[in-house]
Amino acid sequence: MSAAVSSRPETLTGAPFHYCPGCTHGIIHRLVAEVVDELGLREKAVGVASVGCSVIAYNYLDMDMQQAAHGRAPAVATGIKRVLPDRLVFTYQGDGDLASIGLAETVHAAARGEKITVIFINNANYGMTGGQLAPTTLPGQVTSTSPGGRDVDKMGYPIRMMEMLATLDGPAYLARVSTHSPAQIAKTRRAVKRAFEAQMKGLGFSMVEILCTCPTNWGLKPVEAMKWLEENMLPYYPPGEYKVAEGV
Amino acid sequence: MKVLMKGNEALAEAAVRAGCRYFFGYPITPQTEISEYLARRLPGAGGVFLQAESEVAAINMVYGAAGAGARVMTSSSGPGISLKQEGISYIAGAELPCVIVNIMRGGPGLGGIQPSQSDYFQATRGGGHGDYRLPVLAPSNVQELVDLTCLAFDLADEYRTPVLILGDGILGQMMEAVELPPVRAAAPEKTWATTGCRGRAKNVITSFFMDAADLERHNLRLQEKYRAISAREARGESYLTGDAGVLVVAFGSTARIAKAAVRAARAEGIAAGLFRPVTLWPFPAELLNRAALQAGAVLTVEMNYGQMVEDVRLALDCRLPVHFYGRGGGMVPGVGEIFREIVKLGGETRERCRVKPA
Numbered sequence: 137m138s139a140a141v142s143s144r145p146e147t148l149t150g151a152p153f154h155y156c157p158g159c160t161h162g163i164i165h166r167l168v169a170e171v172v173d174e175l176g177l178r179e180k181a182v183g184v185a186s187v188g189c190s191v192i193a194y195n196y197l198d199m200d201m202q203q204a205a206h207g208r209a210p211a212v213a214t215g216i217k218r219v220l221p222d223r224l225v226f227t228y229q230g231d232g233d234l235a236s237i238g239l240a241e242t243v244h245a246a247a248r249g250e251k252i253t254v255i256f257i258n259n260a261n262y263g264m265t266g267g268q269l270a271p272t273t274l275p276g277q278v279t280s281t282s283p284g285g286r287d288v289d290k291m292g293y294p295i296r297m298m299e300m301l302a303t304l305d306g307p308a309y310l311a312r313v314s315t316h317s318p319a320q321i322a323k324t325r326r327a328v329k330r331a332f333e334a335q336m337k338g339l340g341f342s343m344v345e346i347l348c349t350c351p352t353n354w355g356l357k358p359v360e361a362m363k364w365l366e367e368n369m370l371p372y373y374p375p376g377e378y379k380v381a382e383g384v
Numbered sequence: 385m386k387v388l389m390k391g392n393e394a395l396a397e398a399a400v401r402a403g404c405r406y407f408f409g410y411p412i413t414p415q416t417e418i419s420e421y422l423a424r425r426l427p428g429a430g431g432v433f434l435q436a437e438s439e440v441a442a443i444n445m446v447y448g449a450a451g452a453g454a455r456v457m458t459s460s461s462g463p464g465i466s467l468k469q470e471g472i473s474y475i476a477g478a479e480l481p482c483v484i485v486n487i488m489r490g491g492p493g494l495g496g497i498q499p500s501q502s503d504y505f506q507a508t509r510g511g512g513h514g515d516y517r518l519p520v521l522a523p524s525n526v527q528e529l530v531d532l533t534c535l536a537f538d539l540a541d542e543y544r545t546p547v548l549i550l551g552d553g554i555l556g557q558m559m560e561a562v563e564l565p566p567v568r569a570a571a572p573e574k575t576w577a578t579t580g581c582r583g584r585a586k587n588v589i590t591s592f593f594m595d596a597a598d599l600e601r602h603n604l605r606l607q608e609k610y611r612a613i614s615a616r617e618a619r620g621e622s623y624l625t626g627d628a629g630v631l632v633v634a635f636g637s638t639a640r641i642a643k644a645a646v647r648a649a650r651a652e653g654i655a656a657g658l659f660r661p662v663t664l665w666p667f668p669a670e671l672l673n674r675a676a677l678q679a680g681a682v683l684t685v686e687m688n689y690g691q692m693v694e695d696v697r698l699a700l701d702c703r704l705p706v707h708f709y710g711r712g713g714g715m716v717p718g719v720g721e722i723f724r725e726i727v728k729l730g731g732e733t734r735e736r737c738r739v740k741p742a
């Protein structure tokens with residue numbers, strides 16, 4: 137990562153991130169900005185921020201952006217893309233936003249093959265509101281609203297978005313990646329690039345699910361959080377490319 | 385040249401002529417013809433019709449499209465408009481122009497599919513959260529559906545606000561001859577829109593202000609805009625009010641029925657008149673007061689159990705007794721029923737206000 141860290145991508149404003157120490161939101165912002173730079177799309181991009189810790193992503197990404205209601209980012213992006221079909225339109229959403237309150241908007245944007253890209257931050261809890269149970273919280277995982285650990289009998293099972301969406305014909309590119317090592321972060325960057333390219337080629341819906349840490353609400357130090365992610369999230373949410381349409 | 389058109393279709397055609405090229409909706413009776421008409425019409429006009437997965441999605445698609453600088457519309461009826469309230473609040477907060485149509489049916493809950501005016505409170509009091517106001521236009525015939533649709537798009541752009549057209553099932557379904565406006569050029573350019581930041585600083589569309597002082601400043605600016613709309617955009621129509629001792633107040637389809645009742649009362653020698661608010665917010669208080677100058681009693685008639693009557697009382701500042709007659713659930717008040725109410729009040733004179741429960 138050393139070369140990438142040395143200079144700021146043009147697409148980042150330089151405003152200091154408000155994220156907690158060790159939070160992976162900052163890394164993902166940077167990767168998105170780098171890819172936008174690399175593809176030369178900053179002036180053709182419209183991003184959609186969601187409701188969650190990344191609500192003010194528009195303070196960090198130096199491009200046109202809209203802030204959407206909780207869960208509605210894919211619908212907002214749909215509206216933008218239908219008006220401006222040649223722009224790069226993407227959403228940046230947490231797991232509560234995308235897989236709980238906004239599940240319908242996510243699934244239908246995917247099913248329509250809406251030519252937008254969804255950057256999906258899976259940190260296995262609701263970060264902004266203080267670490268409650270999310271649809272992605274692992275069985276047994278302790279959160280503030282599952283103090284005894286997620287009891288699947290009463291709270292059901294986590295949702296694997298990639299596996300679900302891969303059953304649809306609308307998506308052109310679906311990939312799950314992680315942030316727990318430099319090699320994984322490099323893979324994440326490649327996946328974001330492929331997703332944006334799939335969109336710009338007009339191939340359909342694209343989404344990258346990124347396994348992320350939330351050290352603050354997990355009650356772990358940043359390094360421990362990386363380890364927890366690797367040991368617990370990876371087995372439940374296997375990384376990989378779940379859909380790669382012809383031409384991607 | 386006039387053409388014979390169904391209300392819902394005339395509204396849809398007027399939207400296209402006003403420069404609207406984007407429509408996002410979800411089917412619900414009694415407004416579905418708007419969607420169906422635009423599904424046929426928009427692709428040929430270089431636009432997009434999209435049937436959303438829900439009204440929640442539809443209004444958020446409107447948010448995105450409006451933010452991208454387009455003239456955009458959505459339409460629904462009660463249950464769907466309830467689902468849109470969150471989105472309307474965000475659109476008002478982010479100051480995006482768009483047009484929302486509610487062709488009202490009876491409620492609450494699933495209610496029924498027959499015409500009603502029971503969403504007046506929801507429309508004028510802000511069904512969504514936060515301190516926002518929504519300009520509300522209330523057409524009472526098919527020509528006005530057309531004219532007010534064009535006006536709605538202009539007001540939306542001028543003030544950067546969502547505008548609601550509040551019709552009812554009678555209007556949406558009725559056929560009348562209308563004069564359609566000429567096709568207008570594309571929407572006016574919007575320098576604040578998020579279209580990609582080529583050659584300029586980035587644009588951001590948001591209703592989020594983390595700092596209380598910033599949010600207060602934002603709210604004060606919104607309030608200033610609402611005051612300007614109140615001062616300039618109140619509209620209403622007076623009919624035979626110059627000497628009216630009994631003033632009937634009604635909006636939308638009900639006003640048409642009330643007009644016939646006023647005529648019947650005149651034929652019986654009762655000096656009745658009609659005042660019809662065209663904008664429900666801002667409520668045309670000044671125009672109403674002028675229409676009520678000679679009145680000894682006021683009768684508000686609505687297809688609900690007493691909603692606009694509260695604004696009538698507020699506007700008249702309790703100087704006149706304000707009576708109410710309403711039917712609900714999809715039942716429409718007849719000319720005879722309203723006529724009998726006017727006759728009851730025919731002899732009443734100006735007296736101190738007795739606020740009665742509606």
Ligand SMILES: Cc1ncc(C[n+]2csc(CCOP(=O)(O)OP(=O)(O)O)c2C)c(N)n1
Binds near residue numbers: 230
């Ligand atoms: C309609 C609505 N319900 C609830 C909230 C409160 N809320 C804000 S952020 C959030 C959860 C965000 O969690 P997630 O999407 O996982 O993102 P993260 O903060 O973890 O990045 C909730 C429930 C809201 N803003 N709007």
Ligand code: SF4
Binds near residue numbers: 154159263
């Ligand atoms: S609460 Fe969690 S997701 Fe939010 S900024 Fe802190 S570490 Fe990141």
